[in-house]
Amino acid sequence: MIEIDPTRRDLVAAFWENPKGPHSPELQQLVNKLRFEPSMRDKYVVVCTKPYEEWTLAQLPGQRGKPIRMHTDQVFSNLNDAERAIFKLRWEAHTGQTLD
Amino acid sequence: MRTLFGYSDQISARPGDTINFKISSLNGKPYQADIVRLICGDDSPGGPGFKETPVPTAIAGEYAGREQPIYDGSYVTVPHTGAFDNIFSFTLQAFIWPTTPDKGRQALLGIWCADDENGFELFIDDHGSTALCLGDGRGTVDILRAETPMIAREWYFVAAAFDADSGEMRLYQEPLNPGPGIGTEMAVQRSASVAPSQRGATVFLMAAHNVDLDGSVIGGHYNGKIDRPRLANKSLSRAEMEAAKSATIPDALRSHMVGWWNFSRDISGTCATDISPNRLHGEIVNLPTRGMRGHNWTGREHSWRHAPEEYGAIHFHDDDLYDAGWQTDFSLTIPESMASGVYCARLRGAGDEERIPFFVRPPAGKITADAVLLISTATYMAYANMQWSMNTIFAEPKGGGITVLGRDDVFLQENPGYGLSLYDKHSDQTGVCYTSRLRPIFNMRPKTGVWSFNADTHVTDWLEKIGQGFDVVTDEDIHQEGLAAIEPYRVVITGAHPEYWTTPMWDAMVAYQGQGGRLMYLGGNGFYWRIAYHDALPGVLELRRAEGGMRYQTTEPGEYHQSFNGELGGLWRRLGAPPNTLVGAGTVGTGFDSASYYRRTEDSHDPRATFIFEGVGDDEMIGDFGSLLGGAAGVELDGANRKLGTPPHALVVARSEGHSQLYFLCPEETPFHHPVMSGAENPRVRADLLFYETPAGGGVFTTGSISWCASLAHDDYENNVARITGNVLQRFLDPEPL
Known part of the structure; x- marks a missing residue:
């Protein structure tokens, strides 16, 4: 299994520039690892809160019937910003390093 | 909300x-x-x-x-008759295959009302072990427990008996394959502190129990299989219980058996057959899965039609739903x-x-246009209330982007009673086999994502825009009426994703082509899975995701045959009838992150194809635009393959290219797990645009891509996708033989 190399800020910068891709093979591998989480519990998603205009960060409960946790302090006006925000949260969780 | x-x-x-x-x-x-x-x-x-x-x-x-x-959750309810009166002593027994023994209390068999704790019930307790409860409806309840948790997905024989004369209650929990990790046989008995009351209003249920006194609310739903359930009006000895395991009723037990249900009978039907003299046939509610491997399945036969006696199990789920009944x-x-x-x-x-x-549809016996739009209602039902992205760890990597939920997703997540899609798993992680339209379907709606129903309105929009009159016909109509539903039309136009086909639908399309009908297949991943509609239950279809194909969930070996009609389910390709034989192309790959374009091939300059490209330049990129991922070649792609039955004279007039590394060859396209799978590397991941003539002057036009129709409206409908589609439509409407 590949491990995330915290020194590869070049990959972070490339993602920041173009969250939707296409990515280089190395960046795609990093993105796949961040997206492929072992559980759906607490998985970050976004909920569209105004059609085509606004998306809010949220976390899945991992079990049907449970409420989705909405983070109403993190609202995005486009999906690229939402991609960056979730990438940042996952990067920090994996590496312990803060992204500015 | x-x-x-x-x-x-x-x-x-x-x-x-x-x-x-x-x-x-x-x-x-x-x-x-x-x-x-x-x-x-x-x-x-x-x-x-x-x-x-x-x-x-x-x-x-x-x-x-x-x-x-x-109210979701499946069960069997047996109408109350005099046979249930005066049951003082009793025995309940069955083989069970629990799938969520750790879920909490789950009913197996009994006449029990949870509200006033009245009656008797064999159930799985909060610790996952079998238990027997007796209640007098006046506040006294006695529960005897096996005290050993069962293991999920293992067969057990479970039985409970109560002797009203002696007051003795007994309970048995016996794994059919005992051993390390599974446990051993458990038998417990003692005197009961209460006798169940006799009140006739509460009915006998399997896999659930009555919640309220009038029986209007059912709860305690069980996840798992039940096979050979029995009810006797006597506390059977262990030896008699052994005899009651058999398929037929021994003479010595006949007078004591209240119900002897045989789920291997009438598997395609709607009732649970009781072969005891009482004939207490049960009503099966909310479509639990039938045609399932029983406790005695040997693996020698894989069709329930060939060995029904080995398919005596019904698999119940607490989230099954057929008819909301509003x-x-x-x-x-x-x-x-x-x-x-x-x-x-x-x-x-x-x-x-x-x-x-x-x-x-038009009035009976009439058509009001020469073209008919095939409305893919089977596809809409297959995807009904799909919750895959909220429950599948590879959904986000496959999509190539974060999961974006709409308000309907949130509603379904938080209100899970509205039933699942054929892409989902039940709460016990087994695959969904049935989907119904007799419930609110939140994603079969306009103003939802560009998929399924809503995606097909790109076709109605385009037809209206160009002033082309059309009738509509649905999958269900073709299934019920066969060729007659489409025979009068010169052209059948599909939507973006006509994926699910019953055998009568398939046969109708073959016959239509054989007599000169023209088919415009404007989608991708079409004609892919065989399904079945039910002969007696309207509005429901069945799918078995047998081996092969893109399986969002899987069907267990031995359970590949559709319970509705006994046919072997799965991919049409795997059944020996690849979509290539019907539309010249079959699914080769999928990707959800982006879409691409086509380029014309040498075949496009064949005089037979001239009409297709009138007004389109030789070197134009075709469909490098569109509102679904930005291209006409995208999402799910079909390719020609002579070995799979693409007609030898078929012209591949354009082929897509430039697909991303998040497109992948679909599983049935490769027998071996080599690393050259993605659209960036494997040239077979592409969409083929095809045309070929069929007998009696007919023809087939295939786009091989789900996103084709979402490009029709680009630039106010002035684009080469709309031009090509329009050229083909006009030629196909012309009665001159192709």
């Missing part, structure tokens, strides 16, 4: 037919209803724009609104003046709006 929603009993109707609409308005708030003709349901900024036209009908008006409950709020009799097309009952009020689609 959704507050107003509903469904209809029919989705396809002709003038004179009546459709009943069943509405739930949360908190009982009033709403207004009317009928609209839907032109385009895509309201996304890059799409053609939302378009609908009100149609005056008698149903227009204000309605009071009421909240209608929904009351009708208003009924529409289709006026003679209502032209064939796509319509919705539009509801507004209660802080919400809802549109319930239905499809109007």
Whole structure:
């Protein structure tokens, strides 16, 4: 299994520039690892809160019937910003390093 | 938050037919209803724009609104008869294959009311072990427990007996394959502190119990299989229980058996057959899965038709749902003046709006256009209330982007009673085999994502834009009427994703082509899975995701045969009838992150193909635009393959290229797990645009891509995708043989 190399800020910068891709093979591998989480519990998603205009960060409960946790302090006006925000949260969780 | 929603009993109707609409308005708030003709349901900024036209009908008006409950969870209910009277001593027994023994209390067999704790029940307790409870309805309950948790997905023989004379209660929990990790046989007994009361109103249930006194609410749903359930009016000895395991009733037990249910009988039917003299046939509610491997399955036969005695199990789920059973709020009799097309009952009020689609065909015995649009209702049902992205760890990597949920996703996550799609797993992680339209379907709606129903409104939008008259016909119509449903039409046009086909539908399309019919297949991943409709239950279809194909969930070995009709399920390709034989191409790959374009091939310059490209330059990139991922070649792609039956004279007139590394060859396209799988590396991941002539002057045009139709409206419909599609349509409408 590949491990995330915290020194590869070049990959972070490339993602920041173009969250939707296409990515280089190395960046795609990093993105796949961040997206492929072992559980759906607490998985970050976004909920569209105004059609085509606004998306809010949220976390899945991992079990049907449970409420989705909405983070109403993190609202995005486009999906690229939402991609960056979730990438940042996952990067920090994996590496312990803060992204500015 | 959704507050107003509903469904209809029919989705396809002709003038004179009546459709009943069943509405739930949360908190009982009033709403207004009317009928609209839907032109385009895509309201996304890059799409053609939302378009609908009100149609005056008698149903227009204000309605009071009421909240209608929904109850999921499957079970068997046995109507009360005199045979249940005066059961003082009893035995309950069955083979079970629990799938969530750790879920909490789950009913197996009994006459039990949870509200007043009255009756008797064999159940799985909060610790996952078998238990027997007795209640007198006056507050005294006695529970005998096996005290050993069962293991999920293992067969057990479970039995409980009560002797009213001695007051002895006994319980058995015996794994059929005992050993390390599984446990051993458990047998417990003692004197009971209470005798169950005798009250006839509560009915005998399997896999659930009565919650309230009048039986209107059912709960305690069990996940797993039950095989050979028995009820005796005597406390059987262990030896007698052994005899009661057999398939047929021993003479010595006959007078004591109240019910001897045999689930291997009438597997395609709707009742649980009792072969005891009492004939206490049970009603099967909410479609638990049938044709399932029983406790005695040997693996020598894989079809329940060949060895029904080994398929005596029913698999119950606490989230099965067939018919919500709501009351009708208003009924529409289709006026003679209502032209064939796509319509919705539009509801507004209660802080919400809802549109319930239905499809109007021309009057019986008539057609009102030479072209008919095939409405892929089977596809819409297959995806009904799909919750895959919220429950699947590889959904986000496959999508190539974060998971984006809409308000309907949130509603379904937080209100899970509305049933699942064929892409989901049940709560016990087994695959969903049945899907019904007799419930609100939140994603079979306009103003949802560009997929399934809503994606097909790109075709209605384009046909309206070019002024092309058309009738509509649904999958269900073709299934029921066969060739007659499409025979009068010169051209059949599909939507973006005609994926699911019953055998009668398939045969009808073969016959249509054989007599000169012209087919425009404007999608991808079409003609892919075999399905079955039920002969007696309207509005429900079945899919077995047998080995092969893109399986969002899997079917267990030995359970590949459809319970509705006994046919082997799975991919049409795997059944020896690849879609290539019907439309020249079959699914080769999928990707959800991006879409691409086609380039013309040498074949496109064949004189036979000239009509297709009139007005299109030799070097034009075809469809390097579109409102679904930005290209006409995308999402799910079909390719030609002579070995799979693509006609030898088929012209591959254009081929897509430039697919991303998140496109992948689909599983049935490769027998070996080599690393060259992605669209960036494997040249077989592409869409083929095909044309070929069929007998009697007919023809087939295939786009091989789901996103094709989402490019039709680009640049105000002035683009090469619309031009090619229009060229083909005009030629196909021309009666001159191709």
